[in-house]
Amino acid sequence: MSELAGFFYPRTATGQSSLLPAPPWHYSGDLLTVEYRTDPARVAELLPPPLAPAPEDPGAVALIWADWQSCGDGGAELLDPVRAQYRECLTVVRCSFAGRVYSRCVYIWVDADFALARGLYQGYPKKLGSIHQTRPHPFGLAAPRIGPGGRFAGTLAAADRRLAQAVVTLREESPGNGFVNAHPMAHHRWMPSIEKGAADSLDELVSSGSASFEGGQAWRGDAELELFPSPAEELASLEVRQIIGGYYRQVGVSWDGGRLLAERGVPAGPAAS
């Protein structure tokens, strides 16, 4: 018998095997964002109580591609980069709870197991996908520069079907890279019961945001976005009614835990706030 160590599975006597180190987690990467408006009813139906639609522009959606390197506090993953690099594509909407506006990720695909597990822990509804995003580079003809006329594409596939593709052509500097993903995240952490018919064993509404952030100059421009149907996905149900804009930004972020907002629908007490 043993007290086990390790933040996540597999927990062992030493903790060495854990798929995830304990937070903080650090990220360096590039974000390609397309914001658009869909039918607000399609957003509302993805918000379980006690969440309500955002009071303004409730049909706004951000589809975000991210090309990341990430690591725990020691940074050991950076010297074994197969354990540090991953890409993701996520769909973010806004919602309101207790008088405050939150961002909420309703769909997300990643291409590494550590990112998948991290997301399930944080309440991101992660699946595996194949995600690609044009990279900027300062030399040669095979890459755009981050500046006027730079063209960046993002593509997403899962289960061997393309689900989304976007092209953003940068035009000018921008104060930020969109407003949809600009709030703290409000996510549910659910785990179904092992017993059939029983209520979820875990049912929490949690909030988190960056513990620290630094970013380069954001750029905005024109965006094209196509969504494709799949029998196993509903991303295309958030149909594109009006493009708001496209953005590109390089960022560095750290994440270091969040707060419990409600458990089984009951708001958490002051100790947790």
Next chain:
Amino acid sequence: MSELAGFFYPRTATGQSSLLPAPPWHYSGDLLTVEYRTDPARVAELLPPPLAPAPEDPGAVALIWADWQSCGDGGAELLDPVRAQYRECLTVVRCSFAGRVYSRCVYIWVDADFALARGLYQGYPKKLGSIHQTRPHPFGLAAPRIGPGGRFAGTLAAADRRLAQAVVTLREESPGNGFVNAHPMAHHRWMPSIEKGAADSLDELVSSGSASFEGGQAWRGDAELELFPSPAEELASLEVRQIIGGYYRQVGVSWDGGRLLAERGVPAGPAAS
């Protein structure tokens, strides 16, 4: 606002996007098993209380390769086989709890997201890996037959490092394919708190087994097994002291939920037993 449907993430108004259908889950596949003895202390240190080592042969380990097709009750995945096929390699030991012997998976690697998510729900400590296992085939020179002299290999890699490789040469029919993975599973379902320093939000000891099972003739034979170290894994700490045997068997299994044995270390009440 909406009541959401879907057994697992992402939950939506329709449930169509869920990475997992609700159980039962059905599996058809081939199992290549190598059983061996390691230092019993290495097994014991992987068993958190209230689990204790098995009373007999407490250092016995099974390393199992499985080449699966799986589906939910409708079987729709079988007609989109990218969502049905996966391979896994798992390390199983035995333990005892409340006077009964259980099997317990201490390490497991799979190559599909639905299998990873299913495992986290069931308490299997899944990571992604690259798993290969020789397939039997009735024709040609590029496959063994399931019978005397048939040679089957299994290999496992994760994060671009080979972790294990085995070769089993079948010799004779066998009443079963080993004793280590022959009990109901006793697994922990853990989810760390979103708040730093807080206790796990989910901490359950659960048990489950097959809801139904059918299998072909099992075969046994001689086995070779090599384990390799990795900075991110501890499989090789379960060093091979003595090979018990190698096995091959084709099986069909259904899984349909389990039972809660204890929560935060407190045995579950009679309602759950």
Next chain:
Amino acid sequence: MSELAGFFYPRTATGQSSLLPAPPWHYSGDLLTVEYRTDPARVAELLPPPLAPAPEDPGAVALIWADWQSCGDGGAELLDPVRAQYRECLTVVRCSFAGRVYSRCVYIWVDADFALARGLYQGYPKKLGSIHQTRPHPFGLAAPRIGPGGRFAGTLAAADRRLAQAVVTLREESPGNGFVNAHPMAHHRWMPSIEKGAADSLDELVSSGSASFEGGQAWRGDAELELFPSPAEELASLEVRQIIGGYYRQVGVSWDGGRLLAERGVPAGPAAS
């Protein structure tokens, strides 16, 4: 300086590194075939001189999924199955040359480098793809049996786009698994010159077939087939006008070289015929 050994790249002093062993090459696997008719003009435009369309049913096409294990003469790959297993999906048409009918692969996708290299050597126009095909299994609910009512699907994707999907429902035993892929193959082996504007450095018409073959009972049934467009592919140009039938068969094949039919358009001499 050194005489190098090895059938294919990389050639070294020992030959150990070669991506391919010298033939013969052995294959054991399952074939899922859908035969259909397209516009004969679409087939004809894929046949360079001196090839001509087949005299009968010149618009017949076979789309074939194959789930293979393969090895060289020693079979060493079978004990390191990551080097033995691969899947492929290929489009075969017929053509005629010098009074004889040949089969010809016009598109093919595989999921392993050794298969890609083998194909380029044999004149198969291989790309990488993601190929899945329902597997039969004798046990459980997650697999069809090879027999009446058995349903088998095949799917193909490349560059993150689905290109084809088929479902075959077996109905009855069949004398074979189609007529389109039933002839020796007539393929071109081309290698562009390293010098711009120069003629191809290699320009051969070659023929080959199985050196040995064994197969199980073939089955036929009803087939559905969908082809999807891609900016990098033309498979969908071979549009489905009429389904001929669907087939399933398990086979064992050996391949051991072919014959040169013509070089730079000039028929090869009697020594090669």
Next chain:
Amino acid sequence: MSELAGFFYPRTATGQSSLLPAPPWHYSGDLLTVEYRTDPARVAELLPPPLAPAPEDPGAVALIWADWQSCGDGGAELLDPVRAQYRECLTVVRCSFAGRVYSRCVYIWVDADFALARGLYQGYPKKLGSIHQTRPHPFGLAAPRIGPGGRFAGTLAAADRRLAQAVVTLREESPGNGFVNAHPMAHHRWMPSIEKGAADSLDELVSSGSASFEGGQAWRGDAELELFPSPAEELASLEVRQIIGGYYRQVGVSWDGGRLLAERGVPAGPAAS
């Protein structure tokens, strides 16, 4: 019958399907290089006649990781980046021919089919592998900067085995990123005959280099390098006797064809020189 279009397989009436566009090919990417000395006999035995070892420092080896984006002249791949991005790891030595020193790639692994095909056309002995290399990024804690103290790792695996791993710690600006890969390439283009026992159908010694090049400031520093054995590889035979140095450089390159140096051992005429 049809004249076919397309630089490479599959050739069709339109050329749309070709895995490769015609050159020129453009590349933007980052190079991580470790140069070292091995036993010169190990290098010499990889040089077939008429190549001879380099007159100076004949045991020098460069192991190079490259993280590329590439495209044809139109750049269409950059807006579908799954067809533009790839990584490679290559082993380069030097040799001499006709009084001139050349670089020569003796082993190379890539992770995309278009890169594999491009290499076979150019005489690079490509296999598929899993290649990772730490990326620099200007923000956050999860990436080094290109400058003093920046640490960059490269890892290589093939067939589920790690073959090489390196760490380079940058110290100072450097006039270049090494001397081993600084010459035009001298490669063999081989294609075995389709007929057993016959001589190679293609046997050319070709040379090529960059048609254009631009690069950022090169950096050098301390390097660690480990090579690991594999039953299917001989990279580890080029054992590390002495590290020369480690380098990092961002570059943009175009390639636009080469020259035929010799065919079947006979030097090409003046038209080609």
